[in-house]
Amino acid sequence: MVLTGAGISAESGVPTFRDALTGLWEQFDAEQLATPDAFERDPSLVWGWYEWRRARVSAVNPNEAHRALVQLEAARPQTIVVTQNVDDLHERAGSRNVVHLHGSLFAPRCACCGHRHVLDAKPTMEPDGGRRIEPPVCTACGGKVRPGVVWFGEPLPAGPWSEAQAAASSCDLLIVVGTSGLVQPAASLPTIARRANASIVVIDPRPTAIDAISTYSLRGKAGQLLPRILQEALISA
Secondary structure, eight states, rough: OEEEHHHHTTTTTOOOOOOOOOGGGGGGGGGHSSSSHHHHHHHHHHHHHHHHHHHHHHOOOOOOHHHHHHHHHHHHHHOOEEOOSSSSSSHTTTOOOOEETTTTTTTTTTTTTTTTTOOOOOOSOOOTTTTTTOOOOOOOTTTTTSSSSSSSTTTOHHHHHHHHHHHHHHHHHEESSOOOSSSTTTHHHHHHHTTTTOOEEEEEESOTTTTGOOEEEESSSSHHHEEEHHHHHHHHH
16 A cells, blocks of 8 residues: 655645745735535625636646556556555556545535536636636536535545555555645644554655654655665566
């Protein structure tokens, strides 16, 4: 099992959620935009921000770390990638078995009935475009379509969370990439894996909360370390 966080996408140029907003959005606090209440108060502002984020993601490419995980899956088809990221970089790199704990920028749904909505292939705005965009209208009930991400105060989707817990409790190796290990409940997955006697490898430029229970903690960028580690491991296997 591989658990990925914002750090792996940051190496492709995707700002982390904790980064200060820039340009047209610098006067806003990201945590104030990512709530059900914010969408109810000002849906066009919140939808515009998420379209801006989708545009930012669409403008970058998967990096060497994403591609290394595709090679791992090819060699070990049972590999599962559990990600806290809401981008599609794992899928664009070629990973097929990806679980999104926090939803996806590319899977919106109706705020009223939950009906899934298909987005246009390209975002409706450029990365530096205007702020406000009216959200689409649900074709099933006429309600407003909301971003398909987990907002503050919302539970994780039951299906992905169950898959992640099952994978953590049954894996023999957990590779943790680019996550601080502070965001719950995702941060509990390494503990579940450790209790099941899995080895844990942490890859991050900075110390993480998972280091204390890890088998190996490796400091550096995932795009540099993951390809080297996996190449050596697969050659020696």
